[in-house]
Amino acid sequence: MHLGLTTGAPDLIAAAIAELGTEIGGMDTPISADPDTGLPWRTRFDAKVLALEEVMLQSAAYVVCAYLSGMRDSEIQAMKRGCLSITRAEDGAILRHRIKSTAYKGKRGGGEETEWVTIAPVAEAIAVLERLSARAGQARGTTTLWPVLALRANTKTHISAEIVRQLNRYRDHLNDRFGTAQAPIIPVGPNGAPWRLTTRQFRRTIAWHIANRPFGTIAGMIQYKHASVAAFEGYAGSSRSGFRGEIEAQRALGQIDDILVYFDERQGGARLGGPAANRIGAALDTVGHELAPLPAMIADRPRLRTMLGSLARTLHVGPLADCFFDPATALCLNRISEPGATGPMIAMCEPVRCPNACIVERHRPAWQRGADEARLLLREKRLPEPQRVTLQAEVARIERLLEQIAPGAATPHSGMAGEEEEAGFRVTG
Ligand code: SF4
Numbered sequence: 001m002h003l004g005l006t007t008g009a010p011d012l013i014a015a016a017i018a019e020l021g022t023e024i025g026g027m028d029t030p031i032s033a034d035p036d037t038g039l040p041w042r043t044r045f046d047a048k049v050l051a052l053e054e055v056m057l058q059s060a061a062y063v064v065c066a067y068l069s070g071m072r073d074s075e076i077q078a079m080k081r082g083c084l085s086i087t088r089a090e091d092g093a094i095l096r097h098r099i100k101s102t103a104y105k106g107k108r109g110g111g112e113e114t115e116w117v118t119i120a121p122v123a124e125a126i127a128v129l130e131r132l133s134a135r136a137g138q139a140r141g142t143t144t145l146w147p148v149l150a151l152r153a154n155t156k157t158h159i160s161a162e163i164v165r166q167l168n169r170y171r172d173h174l175n176d177r178f179g180t181a182q183a184p185i186i187p188v189g190p191n192g193a194p195w196r197l198t199t200r201q202f203r204r205t206i207a208w209h210i211a212n213r214p215f216g217t218i219a220g221m222i223q224y225k226h227a228s229v230a231a232f233e234g235y236a237g238s239s240r241s242g243f244r245g246e247i248e249a250q251r252a253l254g255q256i257d258d259i260l261v262y263f264d265e266r267q268g269g270a271r272l273g274g275p276a277a278n279r280i281g282a283a284l285d286t287v288g289h290e291l292a293p294l295p296a297m298i299a300d301r302p303r304l305r306t307m308l309g310s311l312a313r314t315l316h317v318g319p320l321a322d323c324f325f326d327p328a329t330a331l332c333l334n335r336i337s338e339p340g341a342t343g344p345m346i347a348m349c350e351p352v353r354c355p356n357a358c359i360v361e362r363h364r365p366a367w368q369r370g371a372d373e374a375r376l377l378l379r380e381k382r383l384p385e386p387q388r389v390t391l392q393a394e395v396a397r398i399e400r401l402l403e404q405i406a407p408g409a410a411t412p413h414s415g416m417a418g419e420e421e422e423a424g425f426r427v428t429g
Pocket of ligand 1: 321322323324325326329330331332333344345346348349350351354355356357358
């Protein structure tokens with residue numbers, strides 16, 4: 001740019017460049033390494049990109065808070081400096097992260113001060129926001145954790161609705177930095193255009209995961225279950241917050257989507273395994289026959305949803321098997337002392353024995369891992385004989401089970417539960 005100027009001695013600058021060469025300018029701040037490449041995650045900062053990256057960091061912190069806390073946008077944006085408190089045990093271990101903010105839903109006037117319990121990543125994001133908001137907060141005399149960071153005249157104090165535009169700029173920024181035009185790092189929306197982020201999507205998405213994939217993991221190996229256990233301890237767990245209702249609504253949507261996947265895969269020739277295979281296979285086939293001669297993919301989907309509705313309501317996806325829950329035969333319920341459980345205890349699932357358990361191709365990696373671990377143990381020469389026999393039997397059973405769901409395999413026979421019980425084999429989820 002300088003060389004293009006008519007004033008400013010471009011000839012001297014050109015001579016200096018010829019003699020000294022150039023380098024990317026900016027500050028000497030150390031830049032952390034990108035864990036994927038081991039290289040600095042960006043080129044050096046200068047005053048302009050620093051301002052941009054601060055705004056992007058604020059957006060990233062918003063995503064972490066909105067996604068993992070179960071809080072609404074208004075509740076997040078009401079957070080003030082000092083809103084995070086930590087409860088420790090006598091030995092110093094952290095017991096709880098608590099956030100104080102204001103709940104507005106259904107509250108007259110200015111809302112009500114309320115407390116949320118959350119997990120460590122949200123606490124870390126708040127610690128970042130405390131530092132990030134300090135300068136702008138001080139300059140404007142505000143204690144919000146969400147000030148507009150740019151200190152230009154005539155700008156708002158609080159980020160408020162601007163967060164939506166900022167989140168979408170963050171999406172573009174991530175795509176520019178880490179994706180390509182063909183493969184953006186944030187997947188595109190259904191119409192092929194960049195996904196349009198809104199503040200409500202985060203709470204809904206975590207509600208979907210808590211309802212439908214509680215065993216799934218978020219980056220950093222936190223389980224959705226952990227996020228939900230923490231959230232339910234605080235205001236998000238109360239009926240007033242509406243978060244439970246959100247989860248139930250997402251559960252119903254997820255169950256329908258999951259049963260449609262079952263149906264489509266069954267129509268495509270997929271095999272089912274586990275004790276419930278015959279029952280569920282027959283139910284899906286019956287619906288398939290009723291819909292014939294329409295091919296499954298172009299069948300009347302709303303009608304299909306209705307036909308599969310009652311089966312869907314019993315479906316709970318699990319890591320080792322899916323549960324088509326029938327309380328009358330649920331083995332996991334025998335293992336809890338408190339009566340009145342209304343849903344399956346997936347953590348106590350007995351996928352090989354329970355008549356409600358159905359195993360599909362999606363479960364193969366988890367079973368495969370189990371077999372691999374058993375094989376690894378079997379390599380130990382000093383393994384006691386009884387343990388060796390048990391492990392060998394376990395590997396053989398897993399192999400049989402995987403054969404059942406292999407493409408082209410015969411439909412499993414219904415006596416599996418009894419057979420496994422007889423062999424004294426018990427795999428729990
Ligand atoms: S044992 Fe497993 S499959 Fe059976 S009801 Fe419980 S969670 Fe469902």
